[in-house]
Amino acid sequence: MLGKLCKLLRICGIDAAYSNQGMAILLEARKQNRIVLTRNTRLQKKKEVFFMKTSDPVEQLEHIISEFKLKNRIEPFSRCIECNCKLKAVDKTLIRNNIPYFTYQHFDEFALCPNCRRVFWKGSHYKKMLKDIRHLIPNAK
Numbered sequence: 001m002l003g004k005l006c007k008l009l010r011i012c013g014i015d016a017a018y019s020n021q022g023m024a025i026l027l028e029a030r031k032q033n034r035i036v037l038t039r040n041t042r043l044q045k046k047k048e049v050f051f052m053k054t055s056d057p058v059e060q061l062e063h064i065i066s067e068f069k070l071k072n073r074i075e076p077f078s079r080c081i082e083c084n085c086k087l088k089a090v091d092k093t094l095i096r097n098n099i100p101y102f103t104y105q106h107f108d109e110f111a112l113c114p115n116c117r118r119v120f121w122k123g124s125h126y127k128k129m130l131k132d133i134r135h136l137i138p139n140a141k
Helices: 003-011 022-031 059-066 101-108 122-137
Strands: 037-038 049-051 088-090 110-112
Touching: 003 059, 003 088, 003 122, 022 037
Parallel strands: 037 049
Antiparallel strands: 088 110
């Protein structure tokens, strides 16, 4: 399972779809012009498949970014970690009823997923996620 890797790729702003469909994912990947990342040994010899040897998600992320030369394409926190859609900056007054009162009072920058309507801000969870990818991002704060 590479769910955590998928989430880390999305945190980095890299387009990443997730599926646990097994062999059916190969057809879908071809249709969408994607590379399949897997730890499934039955798929490792298939064309358009990249087999992940390590089970550590951060090591997997580092390997993918290095192997596919993605370092210059990293746009942290630009994609929804749930549905992969590009996030849009949103004025806090427009999402006032969708976030906790404390959050509304203490944060000014928000992003909204236009697909699943999830709201994101740079709270304590942001710092935890940034810790996993900070070494990959030049001048990360």
